[in-house]
Every structure is written in C-alpha cells, then in structure tokens.
Amino acid sequence: MGEELKVIIFGLASEYYGVEVDKVRTIERMMPITRVPKTPAFIKGVINLRGVVIPVIDLRGRFDMEQAEATENSRIIIVAVNDLEVGFIVDSANDVIDIDSDAIDTPPEVIGGIRARYLRGVAKLNDGRLLVMLNLAEVLNKEEIVQIEQFED
Template sequence: MGEEIKVIVFGLANEEYGIEVEKVRTIERMIPITRVPKTLAFVKGVINLRGVVIPIIDLRGRFGLPESEPTDSSRIIIVAVNDLEVGFIVDSANDVIDIDSDTIDSPPEVVGGIKAKYLRGVAKVGDDRLLIMLNLSEVLNKSEIIQLEQQEA
C-alpha cells in the first residue's frame, strides 16, 4: 500500500480533478480580476489577495476547453509551485479526500480533451469514481507560457 495523499477535488467541464493539498495555499470565491494587456487568452489577469499580486489562469482555457462565465460555485484555487503563486479559475471546489498513491495510474494520451502532459495520472476513488490528478509543474510550465506569450506579441 502506498502513502496516503490529501487531495483537493475540483470540477472543470463535468470532470473531477485533484491537486495535492500541500500545493494549495487557499481557495477563494471569485473576485474582480485586473486584466493585463498582451497576455495569453487563458491568463485572465491578476488579483490583489491580502496585499499579494497573483496571476490568474483560467484552467478551461489552459487546457483548450470551452470557457464559461463564472457562476456562484466558481472558485479561484491559489497554488504554489517552484516559488510561483498562481490562481486557477475552476468551476467548483468540492471536497478534500485521501487517496492512496498506489491507486494513481499513468494518464492515457488524452483525458476529456486534455493532453497527457498536464496530467500526473488518474486516481481510482471508490468503485466508480475517477479523479484526474494535475501535474502542476507542466500546467505552470514557465518556458512554455513565455514562448506562447512571445508568439502572441
């Protein structure tokens, strides 16, 4: 049996995803986002959260999914990876669960239209629930984002 991992479960386009709790700083309700010119479409802008300016990424846009208007259940999940704090806009943040690291299988090539490189794997939870585990270092791949920004400039 592998180690237990605490995971925050969030919803995005009718799928359930997971991020390890230790990478999550806070989960916030939607607040006004200041648009930043000349950024990628999925970079929605920045927020000022308790005196810290944090870039906000729409995960739907990052994954090439159709974007949607925020609802009452939309949340911003603030994560920290490699000294970088970033907020992800998600459709909902549902709960915190424990999963066994042994239940995480490597991801198939494409899950729900999302390329495998953004995914750490797929965790089996219970008998019929699959949780798509994000690979945050790829989702926040700085060189790729910089490259994309240069292409748009």
C-alpha cells in the first residue's frame, strides 16, 4: 500500500480530474472576473477574493476543450502553484476522496486531447471511473507564470 492522498474531484466536460487537497486553498462559486489585456485566451482575468487579486484560468481553454457557459455548478478552484495562487474554472467540484498513491498509473501520452505533461497520472476509482490527476506545475508553464505574476504587482 502506498500513501493515502486526499483528492478533490472536479469535472470538465464528461471527464473527472483530481487535484490533491493540500494544493487547494478554497473552492468558490463563479464571480465577476476582470479581463486583463494581452494575456492568452485561456487566462480569463483576475478576481478579487477577500482583498487578494488572483488570476483565473479557464481549464477548458487551457486544455483546448470546447468552451461552455458557466452554470450553477461551475466553480473556481483556488490552488497554490509554486508560491502563486491561481483560480481554475471547472464545470463542477464534486467531492473529496482518498486514493492510494499505488492506484495512480503513469498517464498515456494523451487523454481526451490533454497532453501527458499536464498529467500526473490516472487513478481507477472503486466505481470504475477513471480520475485524471493533474500536474499543477505543468498546467502553468514558466512563461505564463511570469505573465501572471506581473499582474500581482
């Protein structure tokens, strides 16, 4: 048995993704997002969360998925990536589960069009669903982190 990981499950399109609870600061309902000029299309802008300006990324856009309107279930998951707080827009944030780290397999090259560098692995859940574990450090590459850090000044 490997170590137990606490994971937040969220949905994008018909897929389920996971991110470790210790990387998640908070999960928020959708709120007004201020667009920032000259940023990639998937960077939706910034939000003011309790006095802190946080950049927001549309994960559908990041992964070149079809865009969708926000719904009642849409959420912004605030995560910490390399000392930077970033919000990810997801279709839904479902629940928190425990996964044995041994249950996480190396990802194939592409899953649902998402390149392997964004993925930490794939876990098979007890109910038969596959859970794609994100590699948060890769979801934001270095140049994008530099761009985002500029709007925090």
